[in-house]
Amino acid sequence: MKFNSQADQTVTYDAIVIGSGISGGYAAMELCKKGYSVLMLERGRMVKHNEYPTANLDTWDLDYQNIVPREEIAAHYYKQNRLNWWVKQDNKHWIVKDDEYEYDEKQRFDWIRGHHVGGRSIMWGRHCYRWSDLDFEANMKDGIAIDWPIRYADIEPWYSYVEKFVGVQGKKEGLAHLPDGEFLPPFDLNCAEDQFKQAVEKAFPERIITPGRTANLTKYIPELHHGTRGQCQARNRCWRGCPYGGYFSSLSSTIPVANDTGKFTLMADSIVHSIIFDDATQRATGVRVIDAETKETREYFSSVVFCNASTIGSTAILLNSKSERFPDGLGNDSGELGHNIMDHHYGMGGYATFDGMKDKYYKGRKPNGGFYIPRFRNINKATERTDYIRGFGYQGGLSRATNLNAPIGPDFKKAITEPGDWMFAATCFGELLPYHDNQMSLHETETDQYGVPRLVFDAGLKDNETKLRADGVACLQEMMEAAGYKNISVHNNPTAVGAAIHEMGTARMGRDPKTSVLNKWNQVHAVPNVFVTDGSFMVSSGTQNPSITYMAMTARAVDYMDRELKKNGVL
Known part of the structure; x- marks a missing residue:
């Protein structure tokens, strides 16, 4: 893996990829496989596969039984740990310290970040669910925001393409609104989860319970799963980093494949300040970078730029890329750049105990959480609600x-060697609508330690979200009651946007440059050699975890870029 440490040397590549997380890794791999020389820029520190300091530690090996002291939280993680579960001893080295990377809030915004090679692909929950036309047509049918410029048929082959490489375990259910994928054998439901499934589906036939679909290799297929990978060991320590390569991450999967082409250069500690725009050609020519260690500025040039710095990171770079042509940020003719921030609802869920099957147990620690219950509200006339839309x-x-x-x-001593009661836990993820006034912006005067404008967030939940949340919690309670559970408790604690770590939508795609930033190929409308394929492009949020959609759209965008260059010579 080449590493360029000469801060004053101007280097030209075919393509520059900003960010090394899930979509950035995929962009770099696809570009390299097609023969392009690629420079990947990561603002955080260098990490290589297997550099996972807590991967093989047991809880008793960790300080304070994996708890981070309150004094340390108060000093460094006062925003990152607002949810009181995220920052632990076994993963804190992956999490940004708030006192080093501050941001401002007009409304609370939980911006969960990791500045290192691999980004949040090391820490993600790995759930992978396809979207359907229920999602891609939702804005049009509901008269909300703008219509998606694509439909399921446009992305369906790309879902299949990336799923085969990523390795997604799951069970086919034949649901039109949650399409089946290219699945590896599933982590089956355990006996108590199967009892829950039977009871709920008998009482509520429209509520389907299936094993959670995640990017864990229940079966390692060398001819498909390239990189430094192997079968999942069901240790459920994924957010520490996996030395076996048992789940999909940039470090174990896309970056090694890109590197094997000989076309790949990775530069860590490289903070992208802005994209360089040439008024003469009306194209981007490269990027301006700040060295995170020396704070020196340097420039790198390329024919194509892929923005994959995360929804917030990419849009911040675009907003800061100002020129005479784009005084409000690169490609921001519509004025929509930074607007329409979405996430998924969080803070909804329930707990209970189950008295049955005391003579049953299970093997291993499934890393998929157990079960998934896909959306069952507002699917059709029979499930339509009159008080809120989506699900x-x-x-x-x-x-x-x-x-x-x-x-x-x-x-x-004897008791702790014997299993206790069956415990049930579930979290509800709801759809947040795209509102223009849910936004991020650059501070007019304040900058961070690198001279980059601080970010300001102003986004919150509205009436539709409040009504949806109430129904989500009520439905969970009635399912627990149908299963015969005891000690049932539910909670509905409205959290801030960002808490589900699924932020998206700040540079949305669309058909009309007057109302969107990107076209249907993830190209900036007015700057066709700049692509944005992280969560920024999303037009609505759906209820499903979004990362597999980012990867599918990234592979699709690279393929389009390659075909256009070969056909026309330019973008």
């Missing part, structure tokens, strides 16, 4: 608790 889904599971009720002594 929600659930991720959850059942496991045996540790028996800690015995008094200290020999009885306690």
